[in-house]
Amino acid sequence: xxxxxxxxxxxxxxxxxxxxxxxxxxxxxxxxxxxxxxxxxxxxxxxxxxxxxxxxxxxxxxxxxxxxxxxxxxxxxxxxxxxxxxxxxxxxxxxxxxxxxxxxxxxxxxxxxxxxxxxxxxxxxxxxxxxxxxxxxxxxxxxxxxxxxxxxxxxxxxxx
Amino acid sequence: xxxxxxxxxxxxxxxxxxxxxxxxxxxxxxxxxxxxxxxxxxxxxxxxxxxxxxxxxxxxxxxxxxxxxxxxxxxxxxxxxxxxxxxxxxxxxxxxxxxxxxxxxxxxxxxxxxxxxxxxxxxxxxxxxxxxxxxxxxxxxxxxxxxxxxxxxxxxxxxx
DNA sequence: AACCAACGTTAGTAACACTAACGTTCCTGG
DNA sequence: CCAGGAACGTTAGTGTTACTAACGTTGGTT
Numbered sequence: 001x002x003x004x005x006x007x008x009x010x011x012x013x014x015x016x017x018x019x020x021x022x023x024x025x026x027x028x029x030x031x032x033x034x035x036x037x038x039x040x041x042x043x044x045x046x047x048x049x050x051x052x053x054x055x056x057x058x059x060x061x062x063x064x065x066x067x068x069x070x071x072x073x074x075x076x077x078x079x080x081x082x083x084x085x086x087x088x089x090x091x092x093x094x095x096x097x098x099x100x101x102x103x104x105x106x107x108x109x110x111x112x113x114x115x116x117x118x119x120x121x122x123x124x125x126x127x128x129x130x131x132x133x134x135x136x137x138x139x140x141x142x143x144x145x146x147x148x149x150x151x152x153x154x155x156x157x158x159x160x
Numbered sequence: 161x162x163x164x165x166x167x168x169x170x171x172x173x174x175x176x177x178x179x180x181x182x183x184x185x186x187x188x189x190x191x192x193x194x195x196x197x198x199x200x201x202x203x204x205x206x207x208x209x210x211x212x213x214x215x216x217x218x219x220x221x222x223x224x225x226x227x228x229x230x231x232x233x234x235x236x237x238x239x240x241x242x243x244x245x246x247x248x249x250x251x252x253x254x255x256x257x258x259x260x261x262x263x264x265x266x267x268x269x270x271x272x273x274x275x276x277x278x279x280x281x282x283x284x285x286x287x288x289x290x291x292x293x294x295x296x297x298x299x300x301x302x303x304x305x306x307x308x309x310x311x312x313x314x315x316x317x318x319x320x
Numbered sequence: 321a322a323c324c325a326a327c328g329t330t331a332g333t334a335a336c337a338c339t340a341a342c343g344t345t346c347c348t349g350g
Numbered sequence: 351c352c353a354g355g356a357a358c359g360t361t362a363g364t365g366t367t368a369c370t371a372a373c374g375t376t377g378g379t380t
Contacts, residue, residue: 017234018222020283021215025290025302026200028309031236033193034337035316040186041366055181062178069327074177076191078369083329105327105376123180130185136315137308142185145308148301149188155296156195194368201335229358238338243360265345265358 036133043129048092049122052077052085057094057119060111067106094118196293203289208252209282212237212245217254217279220271227266254278 021027044050055075060066063074068086072079086109089095094115100106111119134142181187204210215235220226223234228246232239246269249255254275260266271279294302 017236018218020222021218021235023306023310024286025294025306025309026196026286027211028306028313029189029193029196030336032309032313032316033189035313036186036189037366038337039316051187058178058181062180067327068329075181076177079328080330080369080371081367103327103377107328126184126186133316134185134312136311141308144304146183146185146188148297148305148308149185149192150183151296152294153188153192153195156192156199156293190367197335198368227358228360239359240338240340240361241336263346263358267359 039133040126040129043125044122047118047121047125049118049125050085050088052081053089053094054119054122054126056082056085056089056109057111057115057122060095060109061116061119065108065110067100067103068109069106071109089115092118199293200286200289203285204282207278207281207285209278209285210245210248212241213249213254214279214282214286216242216245216249216269217271217275217282220255220269221276221279225268225270227260227263228269229266231269249275252278 040051044054052075055077056071059071059074066074068082069079071077071086072082077085086095086097090097092114094112096110096112097107098110100108134145137145200211204214212235215237216231219231219234226234228242229239231237231246232242237245246255246257250257252274254272256270256272257267258270260268294305297305
C-alpha cells in the first residue's frame with residue numbers, strides 16, 4: 001500500500017479534450033474501470049481483503065470444496081495466481097487446504113466458518129461500494145448498464 | 161509483442177460462476193475492459209501505433225501545437241509517460257518537437273503532415289475496432305452505453 | 321510400460337497508472 | 351532586485367493485473 005500524496009493531473013484537462021477522444025467507448029471503459037478498480041480495491045483493503053478473495057470465497061460457498069484448478073476455472077483466476085490467493089486466504093484461516101487423498105496431485109480447498117463470515121461481510125462491503133460506483137444511475141439504468149456489459153462481455157468471451 | 165500460444169483458461173468456467181460474482185458491475189467492467197484493451201491495442205499495433213499515439217495526435221490536431229505538459233493535461237497521460245510517447249511519435253516523424261523560444265523550459269510539439277495522415281488512418285482503424293467491440297448492440301444501445309459510461313465517469317472524476 | 325494430460329508451483333513478461341525527485345528556467349512579491 | 355517557489359522535461363521506480371512458460375509429480379489410457 002502506498003500513500004497518495006501529490007496528484008499530478010489535478011484539474012482534469014477534459015475541458016480541452018477532443019470529443020473523438022472523450023466519446024470512444026474503449027477509452028471510457030478504460031478510465032471508468034480504472035476508477036472503479038481503485039474504489040473496490042481500497043474498499044476491500046479496509047476489510048483486509050482483495051477482489052480475488054471474494055471471488056474464491058463466493059465460489060466455494062456456492063459450489064462447495066474444489067481443487068485449485070477447479071477454483072481457477074470457476075473464478076477466472078489463473079492457477080498460477082491462485083496459489084498466492086489461497087496462501088493469503090489460508091493465512092487468514094478463511095479456507096483450509098488439504099491434500100486430496102483420492103488424487104495426490106490435488107489440494108482440496110474448503111471454506112471455513114470464518115471464511116463464511118468474511119464472505120458475508122465482503123458482500124456487504126461490495127454492496128456499499130457498488131452503491132457508490134453506480135450512484136448517478138437510477139435502478140432501471142443500473143440494470144440496463146449491467147445488461148449491456150453482460151451482453152458485450154459474452155460476445156467477447158471465447159468458447160461462447 | 162508476445163505470441164499467444166496456449167490459453168490457460170480455455171473453456172470459460174462461467175458455467176459454474178456464482179451470480180453474485182458474474183453480476184457485479186465492477187467485475188463486468190474489469191473483464192470487459194480487459195478484452196476491449198486487448199482488441200484495441202492489437203488493432204493499433206497492426207497500424208504501428210498505440211493508444212497514446214492516437215490521444216496525442218488527436219489533441220494536437222484539434223487544439224494545435226502545445227507543450228508536453230499541456231498535452232499531458234489534454235490527454236490524461238502523465239507527463240512522465242508523455243516523454244516516451246513523444247519519442248515514439250517523433251521517431252516516426254508524426255510530430256515535431258522543438259524548443260520553445262519564448263520559454264526555454266518548454267518544447268513545442270507540432271503535428272506533421274504525416275501525423276495528420278496517420279491520425280486519419282487511426283480514426284478509421286478505431287472506428288472498425290469499435291464496430292467489433294460494440295457489435296452486439298444496436299445504434300440506440302451504443303448511445304445509451306456511451307451515455308451511461310460518461311455519466312459514471314464524470315461522477316467519479318475529481319475536479320467536477 | 322510408455323505417453324500424455326492435469327495438478328500445484330515458481331518465475332517471468334508487458335502494459336498501465338501513478339509517485340518521487342532532479343536540474344533548468346520562469347515568475348512573483350518583499 | 352533577488353529569493354523562493356512553481357512549472358517544465360526527464361529519469362527512475364512502484365504495485366497491480368493479465369497472462370505465458372516450464373518444472374516435477376501424479377494420474378489415466380493404450
